[in-house]
Amino acid sequence: MRKHNFGAGPGVLPEAAIKKTQESLFDFNNSGMGVMEISHRSKDFDAVLQKAKSLVKELLHVPDTHEVLFLQGGASTQFAMVPMNFLKKKAAYIDQGAWSNKAIKEAKLFGEVEVIASSKDKNYSYQPKGYTIPADCDYLHICSNETIHGTQVKNFPASSIPVICDMSSDIFSRPVDVSKFDLIYAGAQKNMGPSGVTLAIIKKDIVGKSERVMPTMLNYKTHLENDSLYNTPPVIAILVCMHVLEWLKSIGGVEAMQKINQQKFDMFYNEVDSNPLFTGTAAAEDRSPMNACFLLKDASMDEAFLAKAKEAGIVGIKGHRSVGGFRASMYNALPVESVKVLVQVMKDFAKANG
Amino acid sequence: MRKHNFGAGPGVLPEAAIKKTQESLFDFNNSGMGVMEISHRSKDFDAVLQKAKSLVKELLHVPDTHEVLFLQGGASTQFAMVPMNFLKKKAAYIDQGAWSNKAIKEAKLFGEVEVIASSKDKNYSYQPKGYTIPADCDYLHICSNETIHGTQVKNFPASSIPVICDMSSDIFSRPVDVSKFDLIYAGAQKNMGPSGVTLAIIKKDIVGKSERVMPTMLNYKTHLENDSLYNTPPVIAILVCMHVLEWLKSIGGVEAMQKINQQKFDMFYNEVDSNPLFTGTAAAEDRSPMNACFLLKDASMDEAFLAKAKEAGIVGIKGHRSVGGFRASMYNALPVESVKVLVQVMKDFAKANG
Numbered sequence: 044m045r046k047h048n049f050g051a052g053p054g055v056l057p058e059a060a061i062k063k064t065q066e067s068l069f070d071f072n073n074s075g076m077g078v079m080e081i082s083h084r085s086k087d088f089d090a091v092l093q094k095a096k097s098l099v100k101e102l103l104h105v106p107d108t109h110e111v112l113f114l115q116g117g118a119s120t121q122f123a124m125v126p127m128n129f130l131k132k133k134a135a136y137i138d139q140g141a142w143s144n145k146a147i148k149e150a151k152l153f154g155e156v157e158v159i160a161s162s163k164d165k166n167y168s169y170q171p172k173g174y175t176i177p178a179d180c181d182y183l184h185i186c187s188n189e190t191i192h193g194t195q196v197k198n199f200p201a202s203s204i205p206v207i208c209d210m211s212s213d214i215f216s217r218p219v220d221v222s223k224f225d226l227i228y229a230g231a232q233k234n235m236g237p238s239g240v241t242l243a244i245i246k247k248d249i250v251g252k253s254e255r256v257m258p259t260m261l262n263y264k265t266h267l268e269n270d271s272l273y274n275t276p277p278v279i280a281i282l283v284c285m286h287v288l289e290w291l292k293s294i295g296g297v298e299a300m301q302k303i304n305q306q307k308f309d310m311f312y313n314e315v316d317s318n319p320l321f322t323g324t325a326a327a328e329d330r331s332p333m334n335a336c337f338l339l340k341d342a343s344m345d346e347a348f349l350a351k352a353k354e355a356g357i358v359g360i361k362g363h364r365s366v367g368g369f370r371a372s373m374y375n376a377l378p379v380e381s382v383k384v385l386v387q388v389m390k391d392f393a394k395a396n397g
Numbered sequence: 398m399r400k401h402n403f404g405a406g407p408g409v410l411p412e413a414a415i416k417k418t419q420e421s422l423f424d425f426n427n428s429g430m431g432v433m434e435i436s437h438r439s440k441d442f443d444a445v446l447q448k449a450k451s452l453v454k455e456l457l458h459v460p461d462t463h464e465v466l467f468l469q470g471g472a473s474t475q476f477a478m479v480p481m482n483f484l485k486k487k488a489a490y491i492d493q494g495a496w497s498n499k500a501i502k503e504a505k506l507f508g509e510v511e512v513i514a515s516s517k518d519k520n521y522s523y524q525p526k527g528y529t530i531p532a533d534c535d536y537l538h539i540c541s542n543e544t545i546h547g548t549q550v551k552n553f554p555a556s557s558i559p560v561i562c563d564m565s566s567d568i569f570s571r572p573v574d575v576s577k578f579d580l581i582y583a584g585a586q587k588n589m590g591p592s593g594v595t596l597a598i599i600k601k602d603i604v605g606k607s608e609r610v611m612p613t614m615l616n617y618k619t620h621l622e623n624d625s626l627y628n629t630p631p632v633i634a635i636l637v638c639m640h641v642l643e644w645l646k647s648i649g650g651v652e653a654m655q656k657i658n659q660q661k662f663d664m665f666y667n668e669v670d671s672n673p674l675f676t677g678t679a680a681a682e683d684r685s686p687m688n689a690c691f692l693l694k695d696a697s698m699d700e701a702f703l704a705k706a707k708e709a710g711i712v713g714i715k716g717h718r719s720v721g722g723f724r725a726s727m728y729n730a731l732p733v734e735s736v737k738v739l740v741q742v743m744k745d746f747a748k749a750n751g
Contacts, residue, residue, distance in 0.1 A: 046429035053632060055434050061422050068419050069412075075400035075710065077415050079591035079637065082404050082713065115469040115593065116614055119628035123612030152610050232629055237433035239469065239593045239631030256506050258477030258615065260470055274473035275586055277593030278407060279633060283433065356429065359436065 047381035049371045050359030051190055051334060052212065053232040057376045059293075060236075060286035067282060078282050083275050091282050092271065098288035102215060102297050105244055106222050112243040112263070113271045113281050118142070118211045120261070121228040121241060122149035125184065125207055127257045129226075129249070130154040135180040135204070139196075140167035140189035141365060142209060150184070153255075159183075166366070167192040169326035176202050182225065188213035190233075191363045193336035193370065194329040199223060205249065213333045214242065215291060216375055217301040225249050226263075233333070234375045236284035239277045291375065300375055307373045307382045308332035314386045320344070320393050324366060338368035345369075348392055355388045357381075401735035403725045404713030405544055405688060406566065407586040411730045413647075414590075414640035421636060432636050437629050445636050446625065452642035456651050457568075459575050459598055466597040466617070467625045467635050472496070472565045474615070475582040475595060476503035479538065479561055481611045483580075483603070484508040489534040489558070493550075494521035494543035495719065496563060504538070507609075513537075520720070521546040523680035530556050536579065542567035544587075545717045547690035547724065548683040553577060559603065567687045568596065569645060570729055571655040579603050580617075587687070588729045590638035593631045645729065654729055661727045661736045662686035668740045674698070674747050678720060692722035699723075702746055709742045711735075 048055035071078040072087055081087050096111045105111065114120070122145055126134060134154065136147045138161035150156045157180060160171035167189060176183050182205040188195045190212040199206065205225035214229040221227065225246045232238040243263070251264035259265050265273045291300060312330060315323045315337050324336040339345055345368070352360055362368040371385060402409035425432040426441055435441050450465045459465065468474070476499055480488060488508065490501045492515035504510045511534060514525035521543060530537050536559040542549045544566040553560065559579035568583040575581065579600045586592040597617070605618035613619050619627045645654060666684060669677045669691050678690040693699055699722070706714055716722040725739060 044429060045424070048430050048434055050430075050434070050436050053434055053437060053629065056431065058423075061431050061433070065419050065422050068415050068422075070399070074712075075398060076402050076404075076712065077410065079415070080402055080404070080407055080409050083407060083592065115471070115474075115631075117469070117628045120469075120612070120614045123614060127612070149613060152612070230629060237631075237633050238437065238629040239634055258474070258481070258506070259503060260474045260477060261612065261615075274471045275407065275584060275592040277469075277591075277631060277634065279591050279637075280593055280631065283633075358428075358430065 044356065047355070047357045047384050048359055048377065049357060049373070049381070049385070051363070051370060051372045053238050054372055054374045055376045056236070056283070057287055057290040059290050060283060063286045064283050079279050081278070083272060083278055088278060091285055092276070095281055095285040095288060098285065098292060099242065099244065102288060102291060103219060103221055103244070108248070109221055109244050109246050110267055112245060112266045113276055114241040114243055114266060115239070115277055117230045117238070117241055118209055118228060119145065121209070121243070122146045123152070124261050124263065125226070126150040126153040127255055127261055128253050128263055129182050129205070129207070131181050133157055133180050135159045135177055135183045137161070137171055137174070137183070137185050138163055139170060139186050139194070140192040142189060142191070142211070143184070143186045146184055146186070146209065167194065168324055170194050170196055170329040174200070176200060176204060178203055180204050182207050185209070188331050188333050190334050190372075191365060193325040193331050193334045195331035195333065197329065213331065215297055215300065216304050216333055218297050231280065231284055236287050237280050240280035240284060287376070303379065304332045304373065304375070307377070307379055310382050310386055311335055311371060311373065314389050318389050318393050319397055321389060324368065333372060333374060335371045335373065336362060336366050336368065337371070342368070344396060347396070351392055352385070352388050355384050357385055357388065360385070398710065401709070401711045401738050402713055402731065403711060403727070403735070403739070405717070405724060405726045407592050408726055408728045409730045410590070410637070411641055411644040413644050414637060417640045418637050433633050435632070437626060437632055442632060445639055446630070449635055449639040449642060452639065452646060453596065453598070456642060456645060457573060457575055457598070462602070463575055463598050463600050464621055466599060466620045467630055468595040468597055468620060469593070469631055471584045471592070471595055472563055472582060473499065475563070475597070476500045477506070478615050478617065479580070480504040480507040481609055481615055482607050482617055483536050483559070483561070485535050487511055487534050488536050488538060489513045489531055490538045491515070491525055491528070491540070492517055493524060493540050494546040494548070496543060496545070496565070497538070497540045500538055500540070500563065521548065522678055524548050524550055524683040528554070530554060530558060532557055534558055536561050539563070542685050542687050544688050545719060547679040547685050547688045549685035549687065551683065567685065569651055569654065570658050570687055572651050585634065585638055590641050591634050594634035594638060641730070657733065658686045658727065658729070661731065661733055664733075664736050664740055665689055665725060665727065668743050672743050672747050673751055675743060678722065687726060687728060689725045689727065690716060690720050690722065691725070696722070698750060701750070705746055706739070706742050709738050711739055711742065714739070
């Protein structure tokens with residue numbers, strides 16, 4: 044039996060995508076070779092890459108001004124690539140939590156950073172709002188969803204400067220107007236595929252303008268000009284992404300997915316808000332449908348609750364050490380049924396201990 | 398039926414490793430989750446990472462002075478990481494072919510490069526020898542096997558300065574004295590696993606001495622201090638590597654592998670040297686057992702030969718555009734039987750067209 048996998052990432056994948064990947068490993072497309080054994084310059088792999096790219100474009104309605112890249116190194120490498128490619132004098136960052144903090148730290152290596160808003164005062168339990176974006180900055184960096192703190196940006200700010208967004212933990216979970224971003228990046232391992240591949244959706248005309256000396260592999264221009272094939276790409280990871288995106292399309296795309304995610308969100312937070320033993324840690328208006336952080340008001344019950352959850356086949360709900368308590372990550376591929384099971388465990392736990 | 402896969406990389410993998418990977422995708426270790434869906438901080442993945450590391454150490458007899466890292470970005474990223482971390486004033490490079498050329502080009506972005514030997518005069522058909530290694534350089538960079546030109550370094554030079562070696566296309570194919578290298582790196586997709594992970598075997602005491610400002614992800618120190626878990630590693634790629642290395646150990650390790658590779662090498666080159674229609678392009682003493690480049694003396698027969706090879710289930714032998722003709726890559730996982738089939742096709746072709 045498959046577990047109810049609430050892990051924060053690498054996270055649960057659609058069963059259909061896993062099964063199709065399994066079939067490709069030994070003999071891909073009747074080629075007599077497994078998908079990990081074919082040339083990245085072959086027709087068979089080119090079909091995978093082009094399909095994955097076109098699915099990203101279709102599902103997110105990516106305009107012709109933008110291109111889709113598959114990179115390596117995770118969001119952590121993007122934290123450096125962004126300032127190396129785009130920070131000339133000064134960049135504006137929003138300090139929204141653990142991940143934006145890492146992005147800020149990295150950007151400071153390469154230029155001046157102005158932190159224009161922060162929610163550090165309340166341990167990142169809310170999303171900063173109402174800030175002014177300085178017109179003299181090269182770009183604004185924002186993180187759409189803070190995995191660790193369970194908050195999400197509901198409305199992206201209007202900006203006169205380019206906006207660069209880390210969407211690692213909520214990409215493909217809701218519609219997004221790609222035209223408003225000069226660069227969107229995301230490690231794949233939450234809503235798109237396995238770890239080992241990073242998606243970038245980049246406005247083509249911003250690329251190649253930096254005069255900074257930088258590694259060829261860290262220049263977006265390299266990958267844009269070579270259609271993500273400058274060097275050998277992570278073939279198997281891109282194949283899995285393709286299958287995950289096919290699954291997403293098959294259930295109705297991002298718009299349908301958002302409704303299902305809302306259903307899971309409502310089900311879960313209705314329980315947190317009505318159950319006398321639990322409380323959510325994120326400000327109500329900023330709660331993320333992807334990562335829900337919650338506490339037992341009496342932390343001495345933590346182990347008992349975890350044991351009950353485990354009995355029900357639930358895994359991955361221990362909270363991050365910086366927040367404590369619990370975290371239910373409800374990524375796209377997490378079935379509604381899994382949330383039902385978690386809610387029932389919470390109800391039963393309250394009955395037994397209330 | 399599986400093809401006889403002579404592709405230059407990503408290349409053929411051991412069937413046993415593929416089948417074990419298949420089994421792990423849906424339910425890994427009876428965890429109720431697939432291996433791509435488990436946390437990289439979980440016990441289950443830690444066991445994979447530690448096993449893969451210890452197999453590298455065991456198979457290559459890695460001394461305690463060195464550590465094993467699993468990175469992302471391929472050898473192309475190493476081309477930049479090497480000079481960023483170790484080039485202070487000047488580095489010595491050997492110009493052995495297409496790949497060392499890329500390494501040289503990248504190093505020049507970060508400091509002075511002295512090309513101390515080259516085989517460019519004969520289109521890289523031999524390995525430079527008898528050069529002097531300048532004592533005032535920070536390191537010597539050498540490539541152990543030139544995938545495109547089919548040549549291999551048989552004896553590594555004695556050196557008073559640190560030696561850094563790109564072993565992407567022949568690592569694990571023969572014993573190597575790791576203690577003589579300060580850094581060995583290799584993209585996995587030839588002899589170790591799928592594309593998407595890069596092996597580094599690094600002498601611990603050379604790390605963290607650079608004063609250069611560099612991306613955190615491009616600093617070997619980051620990965621050494623975090624045991625390759627600074628950020629989410631390419632989980633599935635590392636799992637496949639573990640299975641490939643288990644297979645290598647099961648057949649007797651690198652020493653046994655070398656004998657099998659020698660057998661394939663002898664079988665193939667005996668045919669090239671005795672068959673009147675064919676000729677090898679690499680200098681005899683520098684021929685690589687991993688990549689054998691060969692030509693039909695009459696290039697107008699190329700298509701006919703390729704067609705015969707295809708009929709016999711052979712794939713991936715078209716030569717690189719810079720060398721022309723054919724290339725038979727005979728990586729570790731290529732069965733002896735596949736070489737027998739290729740040799741028979743060459744014999745039959747000579748009989749029919751001789």
